[in-house]
Amino acid sequence: MERMPSIFNDVLSPVTPGPSSSNTCGPYRIARLARALLGETPRRITVRMARRGGYYDTFYSMHSHEAILAALLGQELLRCDLSTMCRQADEAGLSYDFQFVDDLPVRPSELAEMELSGDRRTIRLTGVSLGGGEIEITRLNGSDILLRGKRRETVCLGPEGARVVPEDTAAGPGQWLARLEPLFPFPQQEGAVPFRTAQEMFAYARDTGRPLWQVAFDYESALTGATEAELRAYARQVLDICCHARQQGVCPDNHFIGVTDARAARYKALREGRKLIDLGAADEACLDAMSIMEFSNAHGTIVCMPTGGASGIVPAAVYRIGERLGKSETEQENALLVAGLIGAFYYPTHYTGAIGCQAEIGVAVSMASAALCSMMTDDPDTIHCAASLGGQVLMGLLCNPIEGYVQVPCIVRNMAAVPTAVTCANAALAGMDHIVPLDDVVALMLAVGEKIRPCDEAGTYILKKEEA
Template sequence: MYQFNYGYELLELTKKFNKPISEIVMLAEQERTGEDLEVIFEKMKKNLQVMREAINKGLNEDIKSVSGLSGGDAKKLYARIVIGNTLSCETMAKAAASALAVTEVNASMGRIVAAPTAGSSGVIPGALITVARKFGKNEDDMTKALFTASGIGIIIAKNATLAGAEGGCQAEVGSASAMAAGALVELMGGTPEQCLTAAAFAIMNLLGLVCDPVAGLVEIPCEKRNALGALNAMICADFAIAGMDSVIPFDEVVETMYRVGKAIPSALRETAEGGLAKTPTAMRLKKEIFEKEKRGD
């Protein structure tokens, strides 16, 4: 009754039952698993708590990745925010710092929520938790928004891909940004149609983004792309709430992302055989990391 495969089907369900996307997704999960709605809701709330903990850890502790390639950048950016010295507005800078924080915790083998993947784990918490704090939204509001995000992610997974190895970084950070954009719209009282419009905008903006991790590790340039994905989600949510039309429907945008992903050369799909991963500096770093691992350092 509540199952959906496409965006248009999800919108039809919201109209039929006069419910927001988050509630349709929860009912679909109840229908699929047989679990009580309260149990389903509490599980998602635990995900939110893990997201919050990862942000706090990344912003306040001296994080260093296992490889040594990254760590501490979230804390550096947050320090500039504290003294009011960022070029972007405070909210945008906090979202970027929070997204970076989560990805740095991931690279240091800390606990994160893969939403939708570990490589894109900073986008949703960075955007959602920052916006929720600014507007005084509570845990239940944020948890509902996460269900909206998951509904968008389900559609992308069914009709395209969430894997950088299959579709490039557009499939990871792009999908996460779309999920975050839709979640923000519902959080701020937008309509289901506006949620999918925001998601469509978010993917459009990152269409064709390649996956070229330095040394094959989800650090450079992945972490900074997470920050970009969070900011992209926020402006795309603003676009939709303001009444802008994506023109190209969400489902068609998702299908386009899949086709573009298939057209991206394999060297630019998480193989570390192209893009930034093949620069002289990246090759040197890869060699240094390999030698360090051989020595057991």
């Protein structure tokens, strides 16, 4: 891989209100960088998007417009009420215009052109939400540039364009400097990592005799400079956020708009009344996955693993199956680290539905399969088998949300994915041969994604709810 992803910045990330990492958190991050680049209070925003591009069917249903306004109003994504953003923008005197046009390139990743003005300045930029909350600003005031929000950077803007400059640069006549702070938990550095492919990672684990969770620490520390204590503390925080989402999602007063209604509380009641088919620990985990996804649709705070559309799978597997296996909190944290490490090798997919739900649900199953397997053995070859089987089992899965909401079939896919991950882990423990190495599974997923991409290249097969 050309760029190595961070476990906590790119895979077990972002921490965001639901329902979507690429359509909620991504636009927020682009707009937050835009506000910092403008360097003054925004007064006007125009956003232009391709009529048949990635945002067309999901921009309003996944609350992209409200996330953009929240960033421009200077609000923290985790502390604001997205449903009030339009009203707050009106009250603050921030005018906004969201347009779908025919003169922009159609891309599977969500691309938007923004023009943002304050009282003294105007900036124009092109922003891309790649998937999983990752973003890029690729054009700024007529200049090619690459801003990703992953490190502290200084940008010099002026009539001649924009460029990244050293921190001690002085602004010239008609110019201004924008100081950009990282948007991610751990600022990334340019340190050398101990491996760059899954094959090298598993060889590293065998050669050093280190369990995969320790290998994950080695990798993430090299990328971010964070200590093992800092990374473990953050892993605990991630699991605590997921636990809160699981608990809140099953509350009877959890509601959301869309094409279906919340059903987790009813599912829980029926299960406790023995009126559902019993799947044991896997069924308990199914309920957790359902609860997290329904809480996400109510704009609750979730951790995308690796996306909002797949956020229920890994935490449900790690917490609920881990609990049934008698695993401690530390052992659950270790399993989460293994999941994140495996997910890092799927980074070339950008975890985007543009190449099918295989890159969201499918990747999460691979991550969860490896995490569950690691609870039973430290053998890297067995965990490799579980990860590969998990990636193969849903190969080719389409992204086909009804009406563009992350609800049907997304919620039930999260539920079904947990017992699927258990099955893959058990198959690996039983000695089943995965045949295809994990690196090749990722390459195949990318190739399949090119084959199943819709003809309009918007990235998803948006189905319509049948009228009653």
